Amino acid sequence: MTIQKVLYLGYVWPEPNSSAAGSRTMEFLRLFRQQNWQVVFASVAALSPHRADLSALQIEEKQLTLNCDSFDEFILSYQPDLVVFDRFFTEEQFGWRVERHCPQALRVLDTCDLHSLREARHRLLKQALHTSTGTVPALLVPATEHATLYRSMCEEDVAQREIAAIYRCDLSLMISQFEVDLLRDLFQVPDYLLCENNLMLVPENSAQQNSPGFDERQHFVSIGNFRHAPNWDAVLCLYQIIWPRIRARLPHAQLHVFGSYPPPKAMALHQPAQGFHVRGWAEDAHAVMQASRVCLAPLRFGAGIKGKLADAMACGTPSVTTSIGAESMCGELPWAGVIADELDAFVDAAVMLSNDLDQWQLAQQRGREILQTHFNRSVSSTLFLQAILQARAQQQERRAQNFTGAMLRHHSLKSTQYMSQWIQLKNQAAKPS
Structure with missing residues (x-):
């Protein structure tokens, strides 16, 4: 099973001068094009004046509409071999449509960072600041022990949503070894679903x-x-x-x-x-x-x-x-x-x-x-491509192993699908006749 066409579903349009996430996205896109893979970058976000010039890389831009069947027509026509979801909520929005119309595509999630971990730490910080009222806070960096973070993450549904998206995909790109260890050791996510890679646009x-x-x-x-x-x-x-x-x-x-x-x-x-x-x-x-x-x-x-x-x-x-x-x-x-x-x-x-x-x-x-x-770019790029191609070569075997992911796709994506279709019908009904 080879890769010739890539669909990158962006949460936002890549802005390498605005954020590290934008730089990381551009590194991935350049690497895909260096393999002579055809790439389409699509997003529901409004076009940004600071976005990168994707046309310089011969990457087609596609403006999407959320909760709309026009995406189905597009992906049926394009038929990508690899679909990259930019953050877990993009997978929630489009994962069911990709599986329905392009089930053979390799599904890759770029977490950017583990959102549920960030929110858990934010919550721990707020709690610490609350208890220190009246005194000058001494930075108050929240605990970094896995067990403490696991308990805090489990208190909110963001972790359930994010880790469910990881299970539903064939591979998830993690930028931090700390996060890989947390997912593997505490949340019991299998190693073959995770790829730690810190590739980003860092000057030579x-x-x-x-x-x-x-x-x-x-x-x-x-x-x-x-x-x-x-x-x-x-x-x-x-x-x-x-x-x-x-x-x-x-x-x-x-x-x-x-x-x-x-x-x-x-x-x-x-x-x-x-x-x-x-x-x-x-x-x-x-x-x-x-x-x-x-x-x-x-x-x-x-x-x-x-x-x-x-x-x-x-x-x-x-x-x-x-x-x-x-x-x-x-x-x-x-x-x-x-x-x-x-x-x-x-x-x-x-x-x-x-x-x-x-x-x-x-x-x-x-x-x-x-x-x-x-942060050796050559090494990181090579390891990243190896992980993608290995996941593609072992796609059927890994999916057979990943019963949890199959179960979550069956149940979670059905609910996401029905919610999206309900919103679509509601929007159509609200339009003046």
């Missing part, structure tokens, strides 16, 4: 070697899509508790906060007199990172691996982050900067890296080692 190592030196850089930087809840929480954490302490020790320090889609509440934090600058959209995030001396990423919850921190290493910019920020990114290697889960330690690290040339250069070297060991 030469970018760090040619980047400005310590004396040519200045200021702190923070960057991240404002629509992503962990990023917004990190900005608030910087503004409310971290930056005032850094500024007290470095009176002339400046922090520049970049990110796509800044809401008015974010721009309202812009306080130049305090050295806190909310810049919003960055035309070239790598140029911004290279011009900065230290990257600050006080991530108190989240999942997956953090594109901003991989970019920082590639641009030769040491970072201060939390254990959640650095999760699954460096293995046993020392971090390219400092990992700090306590407020005082975080502030101390930021001040130290901004002033100490030797420690700054050591962090930069550690970043190079992490990229070479854990």
Whole structure:
């Protein structure tokens, strides 16, 4: 069974300059085209002015309508060999239609990160903040023990929905080894359904070697899509508790906060007199990172691996982050900067890296080692393609093994199908005659 046609069902149109998820999507699409596979990228999302130029890769764009039979006509005509679902809710929306009209297609889910894990950690953070009312929070990074996270995840239906989608697909792409271990060890997901691969658009190592030196850089930087809840929480954490302490020790320090889609509440934090600058959209995030001396990423919850921190290493910019920020990114290697889960330690690290040339250069070297060991694009690309082709070759055998997935497709997709058809009929009835 070969692959010649690919259908990529995107939750949004890929924006590599807006998010790590957009960069990851573009890496996959480029890799598919390098195999001379025909690719169609389809989405129900509105066309974005910041989206990548897919036509440059000879990729056709298809605008979809949710809960509409027009998708059935399209997929019957196209007949893809591989369908990639961008996040589990896209699989919920279109999985039943793919199975009905194109059952032979290999179904691959790109989780981007484990949404149910991120939400569980957010919930744990809120609980911790609630119990610390009246005191200054010391970052309060939620627990990372598998057992604690498992219990929290099981409290909400997001985990049931997300893991059901994983079972219904032939292969799920996981960006974090931590998440693979959690799914395998606690949720008992079979190994053959999971593929850990951290492929994303990270600049080549030469970018760090040619980047400005310590004396040519200045200021702190923070960057991240404002629509992503962990990023917004990190900005608030910087503004409310971290930056005032850094500024007290470095009176002339400046922090520049970049990110796509800044809401008015974010721009309202812009306080130049305090050295806190909310810049919003960055035309070239790598140029911004290279011009900065230290990257600050006080991530108190989240999942997956953090594109901003991989970019920082590639641009030769040491970072201060939390254990959640650095999760699954460096293995046993020392971090390219400092990992700090306590407020005082975080502030101390930021001040130290901004002033100490030797420690700054050591962090930069550690970043190079992490990229070479854990983010080798050639190795990641090869392993990814091998996993896809192996899943295709073993498709029938794996589906026969995966009774849980077959059962979930029978029951869950029927309910999804009927709900979609009910919405479609309701929308048709609401149209003026």
